[in-house]
Amino acid sequence: xSVSWQTLADALSLGGIYALMAVGIGLxxxxxxxxxxxxxxxxxxxxxAVAYASVWGxxxxxxxxxxxxxxxxxxxxxxxxxxxxxxxxxxxxMLVATFAIAFLMQSIAVLAFGQLGTIASSMGPLNQPWDVGxxxxxxxxxxxxxxxxxxxxxxxxxxxxxxxxLHMRAASMDFRTARMLGVRxxxxxxxxxxxxxxxxxxxxxxxxxxxxxxxPIFGLDDTIIVLAGVVLGGLTRPIPATLGGFTIGxxxxxxxxxxxxxxxxxxxxxxxxxVILVLLVRPNGLFARAGAGAERL
Amino acid sequence: xxxxxxGLRVRYGAVEAVRGLSLEVKPGEIVGLIGPNGAxxxxxxxxxxxxxxxxxxxxxxxxASLRGRRTxxxxxxxxxxxxxxxxxxxxxxVEENLRLGLAARRSPxxxxxxxxxxxVIEEFRRRQAGALSGGQQQQLAIARAxxxxxxxxxxxxxxxxxxxxxxxxxxxxxxxxxERGLAVLLVEQRAQRTVALADRTYVLSNGELRLxxxxxxxxxxxxxxxxxxx
Numbered sequence: 001x002s003v004s005w006q007t008l009a010d011a012l013s014l015g016g017i018y019a020l021m022a023v024g025i026g027l028x029x030x031x032x033x034x035x036x037x038x039x040x041x042x043x044x045x046x047x048x049a050v051a052y053a054s055v056w057g058x059x060x061x062x063x064x065x066x067x068x069x070x071x072x073x074x075x076x077x078x079x080x081x082x083x084x085x086x087x088x089x090x091x092x093x094m095l096v097a098t099f100a101i102a103f104l105m106q107s108i109a110v111l112a113f114g115q116l117g118t119i120a121s122s123m124g125p126l127n128q129p130w131d132v133g134x135x136x137x138x139x140x141x142x143x144x145x146x147x148x149x150x151x152x153x154x155x156x157x158x159x160x161x162x163x164x165x166l167h168m169r170a171a172s173m174d175f176r177t178a179r180m181l182g183v184r185x186x187x188x189x190x191x192x193x194x195x196x197x198x199x200x201x202x203x204x205x206x207x208x209x210x211x212x213x214x215x216p217i218f219g220l221d222d223t224i225i226v227l228a229g230v231v232l233g234g235l236t237r238p239i240p241a242t243l244g245g246f247t248i249g250x251x252x253x254x255x256x257x258x259x260x261x262x263x264x265x266x267x268x269x270x271x272x273x274x275v276i277l278v279l280l281v282r283p284n285g286l287f288a289r290a291g292a293g294a295e296r297l
Numbered sequence: 298x299x300x301x302x303x304g305l306r307v308r309y310g311a312v313e314a315v316r317g318l319s320l321e322v323k324p325g326e327i328v329g330l331i332g333p334n335g336a337x338x339x340x341x342x343x344x345x346x347x348x349x350x351x352x353x354x355x356x357x358x359x360x361a362s363l364r365g366r367r368t369x370x371x372x373x374x375x376x377x378x379x380x381x382x383x384x385x386x387x388x389x390x391v392e393e394n395l396r397l398g399l400a401a402r403r404s405p406x407x408x409x410x411x412x413x414x415x416x417v418i419e420e421f422r423r424r425q426a427g428a429l430s431g432g433q434q435q436q437l438a439i440a441r442a443x444x445x446x447x448x449x450x451x452x453x454x455x456x457x458x459x460x461x462x463x464x465x466x467x468x469x470x471x472x473x474x475x476e477r478g479l480a481v482l483l484v485e486q487r488a489q490r491t492v493a494l495a496d497r498t499y500v501l502s503n504g505e506l507r508l509x510x511x512x513x514x515x516x517x518x519x520x521x522x523x524x525x526x527x
């Protein structure tokens with residue numbers, strides 16, 4: 001099995017996008033202890049925004065803006081209508097609620113846009129190759145690695161250097177004590193949902209550039225793989241979740257490139273078998289520190 | 298500001314943890330709350346913080362009702378809690394723990410004021426809080442509460458699990474905090490030391506106030522024992 005430079009660049013790019021999605025899912029899990037299964041549908045909605053802007057003949061920057069507006073509006077709506085009222089209920093209730101939102105959004109997409117899909121042709125130029133030292137690499141591969149790195153660095157700055165970030169980290173460690181200290185629950189959760197939405201919008205633009213055919217199940221497979229990656233890395237902290245997302249995206253890209261075309265349907269089988277194996281050996285996740293922060297008495 | 302609890306009732310399902318408790322803590326006062334396990338001491342503190350179900354009665358800060366307010370709003374109104382078991386954020390640095398205390402602060406100011414009271418905290422400010430000893434963590438928990446510049450300080454068993462020398466450090470700090478004009482409500486298991494320090498101490502049993510003790514009663518062992526087993 002040989003891996004070409006194109007495959008490697010592609011795997012890095014997929015790793016970067018999955019890392020963004022993983023940290024988006026992980027941030028909300030941190031403060032709400034909720035896995036948002038509707039995350040993929042947020043990305044799907046964003047992808048449709050890009051596709052329709054393209055159909056209407058809007059320039060690509062306007063399509064990207066529309067994508068951000070749609071995804072952020074839906075995120076805030078989800079927080080206000082579902083997360084906030086259900087926050088004090090059991091995790092099972094919230095989990096089922098996010099399943100319901102996911103199916104609802106998907107069904108709305110089928111009814112409104114049809115099964116066949118829409119092409120986001122405005123993102124076409126990003127699929128052209130760049131010549132990097134004699135190797136042809138898709139522009140989107142390089143752009144997505146750079147954008148992912150910038151987003152993750154900004155997020156790290158936000159979490160470690162601002163008081164909002166500090167409040168978010170504290171809330172994800174011990175929400176009750178954080179509130180006793182005056183940390184506003186609604187603001188922290190709203191902030192996490194908003195950042196998670198921003199990351200979903202960025203991911204939607206990148207994924208649309210990689211695959212311009214937008215259908216009602218756009219982003220669904222990616223989200224399922226990312227969820228496995230988040231669990232693989234460790235769900236409760238942003239950095240392990242990010243690394244888990246990157247790892248599974250990278251592995252998925254390499255495997256996808258290495259497998260012969262007639263065997264590519266086995267890709268998820270290999271991925272999930274690897275996830276199960278890792279979790280059997282390290283149930284807390286690949287990148288979680290064992291016994292981190294244990295209290296001394 | 299004066300904290301007044303009037304006829305407080307706390308109920309968890311069928312269990313009534315606090316039954317009609319009334320007490321008042323004025324600025325510059327330490328009021329002790331002692332009693333056996335399950336007497337309702339922690340439930341009282343949690344109810345004041347809006348973190349336990351209040352079934353009846355009133356909680357007022359300078360006359361304004363706090364009942365039914367969100368925990369974070371109670372903190373922002375000027376009441377700080379040093380919770381049982383310290384509840385410091387082990388994975389954050391000492392300084393980050395202190396900065397969290399600023400969330401409830403209404404007056405301008407930073408975290409530096411507390412180092413005078415707890416110099417050991419300043420020494421370790423860049424270290425992970427989980428790496429501190431139990432006594433240092435307790436000092437950090439009190440310092441974090443003080444960073445909010447509260448009018449009322451609630452403490453839930455601050456001496457639990459500490460060496461006698463550190464217990465003295467904590468109790469001396471409480472006396473200094475009283476001098477600054479804070480109203481302090483201290484829940485403790487160390488009855489004798491609490492009675493000796495506090496302006497008055499209430500003995501709680503089965504969710505009800507059984508007895509009020511003054512500093513003079515601290516050396517009357519028989520009275521203390523009788524208060525616990527009444």
